[in-house]
Amino acid sequence: MSVTNQVPTNKLEVELRKLYLQWLAALPDHQNDLAAYLTVFQQSSEALIQQLGGAIAARGVWGESNFPAPTLLPLSPHFGTIYDAMQQAAIQAGIAAGLQATDVARQMLNAGLDTNFRRLTLRARTETVSAYWKNAWDSIADLPDLVMVWGTEHSPRTCPWCLQRDGMVMASPDLRDHPNGRCTPKPTLIKQVEYKGSVNAEGDIFWDPNWAQQLTSKEEGLALQS
Numbered sequence: 129m130s131v132t133n134q135v136p137t138n139k140l141e142v143e144l145r146k147l148y149l150q151w152l153a154a155l156p157d158h159q160n161d162l163a164a165y166l167t168v169f170q171q172s173s174e175a176l177i178q179q180l181g182g183a184i185a186a187r188g189v190w191g192e193s194n195f196p197a198p199t200l201l202p203l204s205p206h207f208g209t210i211y212d213a214m215q216q217a218a219i220q221a222g223i224a225a226g227l228q229a230t231d232v233a234r235q236m237l238n239a240g241l242d243t244n245f246r247r248l249t250l251r252a253r254t255e256t257v258s259a260y261w262k263n264a265w266d267s268i269a270d271l272p273d274l275v276m277v278w279g280t281e282h283s284p285r286t287c288p289w290c291l292q293r294d295g296m297v298m299a300s301p302d303l304r305d306h307p308n309g310r311c312t313p314k315p316t317l318i319k320q321v322e323y324k325g326s327v328n329a330e331g332d333i334f335w336d337p338n339w340a341q342q343l344t345s346k347e348e349g350l351a352l353q354s
Contacts, residue, residue: 140180141226147172148225152239155214162217169221215241215248219255229253254307264313265301274315276301278327281310293327299336300329 151169158165218241222232233248242248268274280286280294290311298313305311326336 140177143176143180144173144225145227145231147176148221148227149235151221152218152235155218155239155241159214162213166217166221170224173224212241215251219252222252223256223259229256232256250307257309258304261304261313262301264315268315271315273318275318275321276313277316277321279312279314281312283310286310289331293331293333295322295324296333297321297323297326297336297339299326299334302329303327303331306331 147169151165151172155165215236218236218239219232222235227235229252230249232252233245236242236248236252237245265276268276276298278293278296278298280290282291282294289306290309293311323336323339325333326339327333
């Protein structure tokens with residue numbers, strides 16, 4: 129058994145959720161110092177990590193269980209024009225605590241930050257997905273042999289838009305799935321990519337001439353070997 133599998137993450141998740149709920153309950157009293165109050169949560173959550181799992185958990189178990197390390201992740205640039213500042217703070221801290229989007233929405237509803245659970249859930253889910261995608265891109269930022277490939281979940285609920293992009297190379301770290309999307313970015317070795325198109329930051333499909341040149345060279349090499 130590896131060291132990471134021995135970390136008691138169940139207790140850690142429970143304690144992080146308790147910390148989040150305590151922090152959220154006092155959020156309305158911090159409308160004038162939201163940035164500082166978010167820092168309080170970051171420092172408290174990081175201290176909890178060190179106490180109940182330490183750096184081992186942050187490096188290993190989060191990657192295995194999709195439970196993110198408690199850091200203040202940047203949120204959508206739409207915040208400030210679409211979302212209330214307190215909702216922004218609540219979602220950001222909820223992501224840091226590793227809460228599911230529906231859990232974040234439910235606690236925001238209970239805290240009186242909005243009266244529409246569906247709207248809160250959509251906001252929380254959109255930002256949670258965006259944060260996970262950013263983390264995925266950051267993980268390969270210094271690995272030139274890897275590219276990101278669009279991974280589509282194949283289910284009856286998957287839309288045609290997502291199905292069209294399955295397996296395509298993601299050409300920009302700013303690319304994101306649509307709201308309520310279930311797709312995932314997949315780090316892939318360049319030599320293992322079966323190129324069939326790219327997707328730009330706006331989500332549009334295009335044919336990258338650089339990949340086309342690689343494909344031609346690859347086909348010529350195979351022809352010489354045959």
